Amino acid sequence: MLRVSRLYPKSRVGRALATTKRYQSSVCGAYFPDEPSRPELITERIPGPSGIKLNEDLGKVFDNRASNFVTDYFNSIGNYISDADGNKLLDVYCQISSIALGYNNPALIEMAKSDSMINALVNRPALACFPSIDYGKILNEGILAAAPPGMDKVWTALSGSCANETAYKAAFMYQEAKRRGSIDFTSEELTSVMENKAPGASEKVILSFDKGFHGRLFGSLSTTRSKAIHKLDIPAFPWPKAPFPQLKYPLDEFVNENHSEEERCLAILEDIITKKHPPHNIAAIVVEPVQSEGGDVHATPFFFQGLRDLTKKHEILMIVDEVQTGIGATGKFWAHEHWNLSEPPDMVSFSKKFQAAGFYFTDPELQPNKPFRQFNTWCGDPSKALIAKSIYQEISKNNLVQKTAQVGDYLYKSLSSVFSKYPDRIKNLRGENMGTFIAWDCVSPEERNKLLLACRTKGVNIGGCGEVTVRLRPTLVFENKHADVLANILEDSLKDLYK
Amino acid sequence: MLRVSRLYPKSRVGRALATTKRYQSSVCGAYFPDEPSRPELITERIPGPSGIKLNEDLGKVFDNRASNFVTDYFNSIGNYISDADGNKLLDVYCQISSIALGYNNPALIEMAKSDSMINALVNRPALACFPSIDYGKILNEGILAAAPPGMDKVWTALSGSCANETAYKAAFMYQEAKRRGSIDFTSEELTSVMENKAPGASEKVILSFDKGFHGRLFGSLSTTRSKAIHKLDIPAFPWPKAPFPQLKYPLDEFVNENHSEEERCLAILEDIITKKHPPHNIAAIVVEPVQSEGGDVHATPFFFQGLRDLTKKHEILMIVDEVQTGIGATGKFWAHEHWNLSEPPDMVSFSKKFQAAGFYFTDPELQPNKPFRQFNTWCGDPSKALIAKSIYQEISKNNLVQKTAQVGDYLYKSLSSVFSKYPDRIKNLRGENMGTFIAWDCVSPEERNKLLLACRTKGVNIGGCGEVTVRLRPTLVFENKHADVLANILEDSLKDLYK
Numbered sequence: 001m002l003r004v005s006r007l008y009p010k011s012r013v014g015r016a017l018a019t020t021k022r023y024q025s026s027v028c029g030a031y032f033p034d035e036p037s038r039p040e041l042i043t044e045r046i047p048g049p050s051g052i053k054l055n056e057d058l059g060k061v062f063d064n065r066a067s068n069f070v071t072d073y074f075n076s077i078g079n080y081i082s083d084a085d086g087n088k089l090l091d092v093y094c095q096i097s098s099i100a101l102g103y104n105n106p107a108l109i110e111m112a113k114s115d116s117m118i119n120a121l122v123n124r125p126a127l128a129c130f131p132s133i134d135y136g137k138i139l140n141e142g143i144l145a146a147a148p149p150g151m152d153k154v155w156t157a158l159s160g161s162c163a164n165e166t167a168y169k170a171a172f173m174y175q176e177a178k179r180r181g182s183i184d185f186t187s188e189e190l191t192s193v194m195e196n197k198a199p200g201a202s203e204k205v206i207l208s209f210d211k212g213f214h215g216r217l218f219g220s221l222s223t224t225r226s227k228a229i230h231k232l233d234i235p236a237f238p239w240p241k242a243p244f245p246q247l248k249y250p251l252d253e254f255v256n257e258n259h260s261e262e263e264r265c266l267a268i269l270e271d272i273i274t275k276k277h278p279p280h281n282i283a284a285i286v287v288e289p290v291q292s293e294g295g296d297v298h299a300t301p302f303f304f305q306g307l308r309d310l311t312k313k314h315e316i317l318m319i320v321d322e323v324q325t326g327i328g329a330t331g332k333f334w335a336h337e338h339w340n341l342s343e344p345p346d347m348v349s350f351s352k353k354f355q356a357a358g359f360y361f362t363d364p365e366l367q368p369n370k371p372f373r374q375f376n377t378w379c380g381d382p383s384k385a386l387i388a389k390s391i392y393q394e395i396s397k398n399n400l401v402q403k404t405a406q407v408g409d410y411l412y413k414s415l416s417s418v419f420s421k422y423p424d425r426i427k428n429l430r431g432e433n434m435g436t437f438i439a440w441d442c443v444s445p446e447e448r449n450k451l452l453l454a455c456r457t458k459g460v461n462i463g464g465c466g467e468v469t470v471r472l473r474p475t476l477v478f479e480n481k482h483a484d485v486l487a488n489i490l491e492d493s494l495k496d497l498y499k
Numbered sequence: 500m501l502r503v504s505r506l507y508p509k510s511r512v513g514r515a516l517a518t519t520k521r522y523q524s525s526v527c528g529a530y531f532p533d534e535p536s537r538p539e540l541i542t543e544r545i546p547g548p549s550g551i552k553l554n555e556d557l558g559k560v561f562d563n564r565a566s567n568f569v570t571d572y573f574n575s576i577g578n579y580i581s582d583a584d585g586n587k588l589l590d591v592y593c594q595i596s597s598i599a600l601g602y603n604n605p606a607l608i609e610m611a612k613s614d615s616m617i618n619a620l621v622n623r624p625a626l627a628c629f630p631s632i633d634y635g636k637i638l639n640e641g642i643l644a645a646a647p648p649g650m651d652k653v654w655t656a657l658s659g660s661c662a663n664e665t666a667y668k669a670a671f672m673y674q675e676a677k678r679r680g681s682i683d684f685t686s687e688e689l690t691s692v693m694e695n696k697a698p699g700a701s702e703k704v705i706l707s708f709d710k711g712f713h714g715r716l717f718g719s720l721s722t723t724r725s726k727a728i729h730k731l732d733i734p735a736f737p738w739p740k741a742p743f744p745q746l747k748y749p750l751d752e753f754v755n756e757n758h759s760e761e762e763r764c765l766a767i768l769e770d771i772i773t774k775k776h777p778p779h780n781i782a783a784i785v786v787e788p789v790q791s792e793g794g795d796v797h798a799t800p801f802f803f804q805g806l807r808d809l810t811k812k813h814e815i816l817m818i819v820d821e822v823q824t825g826i827g828a829t830g831k832f833w834a835h836e837h838w839n840l841s842e843p844p845d846m847v848s849f850s851k852k853f854q855a856a857g858f859y860f861t862d863p864e865l866q867p868n869k870p871f872r873q874f875n876t877w878c879g880d881p882s883k884a885l886i887a888k889s890i891y892q893e894i895s896k897n898n899l900v901q902k903t904a905q906v907g908d909y910l911y912k913s914l915s916s917v918f919s920k921y922p923d924r925i926k927n928l929r930g931e932n933m934g935t936f937i938a939w940d941c942v943s944p945e946e947r948n949k950l951l952l953a954c955r956t957k958g959v960n961i962g963g964c965g966e967v968t969v970r971l972r973p974t975l976v977f978e979n980k981h982a983d984v985l986a987n988i989l990e991d992s993l994k995d996l997y998k
Contacts, residue, residue, distance in 0.1 A: 008618075054632055054635065055630070057635050058630055058638075060652075061639065061643055061651065061652050062626075062630075062634070062638060062655070063654060063866045063870070064626075064627055064630050065866075065870035066628050066871055066874060067627065067630055068628050069629065071630065072632050073618050073624065073631050074618055081629070084632050095623065095625040098625065098876060099622070104621060104622060112620040113617060115507050117620070118608055118612060119573055119603075122602075122603060122604060123575060123602050124597060125594055126595045127561075128565045129566060130567055130568065131563050131569050132570055132571075133553055133570065135557060135561070136553065136556050136557035136561070139561060140560065152560065153559075153561070155561070155562060156561070160876065161661070161716075162661065162716060169733055172732050172733055173731075173732045173733075176731075176732040185727070189727075191727075194724060194727060196730075196735035196736060196738060197737070200727065200731055201733065201734055201735040202733060203734065216874070217660075217661060217717065217718060218667075218716065218717045218718030219716060222695055228684070228689045228690075228693060228699065229872060230872075231695075231699070231700065232675075232684055232688060232699055232872070233672045233675040233676075233700075234668055234671055235671065235700055235701050235702065235704075235736055236700040237695060237717070237734055238696070239695060241694075351876075352876065355623055367562045371562070371565045372565055372728055373732075376658065376660065376714070377594070377597060377658075377850075378597075378658060383882070
């Protein structure tokens with residue numbers, strides 16, 4: 001592949017990094033001097049013939065029926081994703097919210113070429129048994145430097161699902177240890193657990209919210225409530241759910257109604273805690289700051305403050321799932337920083353934009369009382385922790401959270417203006433003051449899918465969620481010029497669809 | 500870190516690879532011309548002062564209470580692991596069976612420096628939605644080229660636990676689809692599943708074996724039966740277990756007894772299937788070729804042939820968990836190749852020595868009937884698939900499976916000779932004709948732990964499993980010269996302990 005060897009020579013990296021210092025006004029321009037200024041379309045439809053052929057071949061060995069298009073990552077750059085036929089699309093979906101700094105970011109390329117990375121890749125450690133001499137430093141300079149306010153410890157994992165599941169395990173062990181007091185496991189616990197039975201296997205539960213999404217392994221899937229297709233035929237724990245507020249938009253027109261809705265949900269939740277479950281039966285409540293797969297469902301800080309207060313009152317742990325909201329996209333590094341809670345959450349899980357995964361916590365009791373209880377072979381991955389460190393340092397150095405808040409405001413205003421012409425087609429624009437974490441509803445799944453396809457055909461890669469929602473998940477180097485391209489193509493697409 | 504920049508310059512890689520071609524007699528010598536010929540000990544105890552300090556610091560932010568010693572991976576080489584104080588130990592534990600080709604293998608360093616790797620690291624894809632142009636090729640040349648006989652498809656995951664859990668999900672979806680026939684989901688299924696209830700949530704089960712280990716997330720942990728400490732306080736599915744044969748050693752002295760024991764276990768299993776469960780209630784049976792965490796418990800091909808026949812007869816899927824046994828260590832690429840089954844297993848899971856994880860299968864019906872059912876954001880990791888490809892190609896090119904079979908025979912004979920002097924202290928030497936997958940029992944956990952510590956103090960890093968077992972898990976470039984060092988140090992340790 002000739003083009004590959006053009007992409008990663010030493011000189012290219014040096015140039016791009018030096019440029020960063022000169023043009024502080026556009027971080028994206030400094031990182032990606034060759035980024036296209038608009039989509040470049042080659043084939044009439046996307047995927048084109050090369051992409052279709054490659055996808056057919058891959059499908060013989062790997063389940064790729066969810067494929068949007070086969071992607072040429074070597075030729076993707078900044079905010080533009082290239083498909084196998086050379087089409088370059090503005091990407092506001094970004095690998096389901098996972099690309100933080102744009103494709104082929106020079107700082108990440110530099111990290112990928114570093115001795116630390118080579119070492120981490122070729123000598124993958126069993127981190128809890130044979131931690132590497134540099135793991136503490138890597139964590140402290142990256143994942144932990146980025147920790148939410150009030151949190152100073154981390155358990156590293158490999159995906160959002162296992163980040164949440166290890167957090168759930170920590171919650172069960174914590175709550176059962178509290179119940180047990182200072183005594184050790186009983187012989188009945190030791191024998192019953194080998195039969196998968198109580199009292200050794202906990203009968204406590206994790207409560208999640210209707211439409212929440214927390215992953216797809218067996219424990220996390222039991223807390224996932226997004227869509228039936230995610231859950232059908234998979235055994236589930238009998239864990240409860242509570243309603244999540246359904247706000248009306250625009251928010252400033254429905255202040256009282258929305259407040260009542262959030263009070264209603266909090267009251268139902270307290271009923272579930274106190275009347276439908278024995279005391280201390282709920283080990284933890286897990287919640288997303290914005291329910292993402294469920295359809296970008298927002299609540300106000302009032303709801304989350306109430307949730308924190310209820311969990312403290314009833315000695316339930318509060319786990320904030322920031323797998324999709326974390327790392328800057330909402331205009332705060334962590335979305336829950338928008339809430340002004342009386343106390344920090346007990347655990348905050350992360351993945352996606354950090355590439356690394358895991359959960360943060362502070363209370364030392366969330367480390368189980370014995371070693372080898374929260375444990376597995378790898379316990380994380382130093383190569384991913386190194387990437388997370390670079391991502392954090394670039395975000396910090398270039399003020400990308402603050403810049404994302406600003407471009408989000410600009411984008412929200414542009415979209416408001418475009419959508420004001422289609423009040424019967426586009427509804428519930430949301431995410432004001434939430435960075436680029438913006439979404440809206442179409443009137444039906446069919447209309448939504450038509451809009452997504454129209455955008456793709458015009459050169460914007462964009463994603464849906466829920467039943468009728470379009471969600472934006474651009475990088476943190478998405479700037480006003482990209483917002484203009486997006487708004488123009490959305491306007492053109494709407495014109496075409498509803499002319 | 501000065502030493503780092505000495506380790507990975509371009510020239511070093513080139514030299515080591517060229518050397519490989521010249522000295523075919525010792526693959527290890529060609530890869531690692533600078534590998535020590537024996538352990539090099541600097542501090543009186545391991546960990547030494549630097550390791551203790553680094554571990555204390557790391558412990559403030561990360562649960563490292565299971566730490567054996569902090570490791571300097573930069574200075575580890577081939578079969579020798581270096582700790583933070585510069586001690587170099589012969590490593591026959593290898594990150595809990597995860598290091599295939601030795602530390603700092605030049606072929607892996609070359610792969611780590613490649614453009615494909617840099618691309619995979621900085622542009623991590625959501626593989627099922629936006630597969631990379633090269634993912635099919637990477638799979639076909641690596642993970643799939645290594646597929647067990649009769650298997651031609653793969654689902655990629657991130658760890659042994661999620662490899663097994665995605666295999667379980669495939670099993671549940673397959674069996675429920677068979678039950679359902681050609682009809683679509685009922686409305687009752689669609690609503691009940693959102694409440695985590697049947698019929699939408701399956702009530703079928705996965706059967707596993709007593710002392711089996713299949714991971715530590717909620718589904719995999721429900722099939723794990725190794726030790727109470729792995730399971731305590733974590734909710735579990737009410738899934739059944741069956742007894743696993745307990746063989747007597749030496750095998751040739753107990754042929755009839757062992758045969759009866761395996762018949763007994765198969766009869767109990769058929770009883771569980773036919774009398775303790777409704778028909779078709781058991782979706783799959785998961786089994787390790789050698790129960791590893793459970794104490795290196797072996798069974799003969801007769802048992803596994805019987806298991807395959809029973810699963811076919813009762814339409815139960817057979818999942819072989821090769822997370823620890825796979826990729827060459829038993830003298831076959833896959834341990835289940837020792838069995839001569841009437842038909843291949845339905846799924847085979849892998850991880851550890853491949854760095855990449857997932858499960859193999861053949862039946863296209865094991866792909867769910869709709870997309871987005873077996874799905875998550877990343878669906879694997881191309882950077883790990885690239886490492887797996889290099890590992891496979893080196894194993895293949897250098898005949899490392901065959902060589903491991905040979906060195907295993909040599910090692911087994913050496914150990915037999917050493918242990919024959921301590922018949923009251925060392926029992927049940929096992930793993931003959933199983934490559935280097937060798938283990939033995941001590942007479943108590945205390946004696947076992949003393950032996951492990953004595954070996955470490957003399958320069959061998961070695962691991963336990965079960966209650967009283969020592970297991971060997973060297974690399975695939977472990978040769979007769981390393982076997983001699985190991986046998987000598989074991990003999991010295993036993994002399995010291997039992998003089």
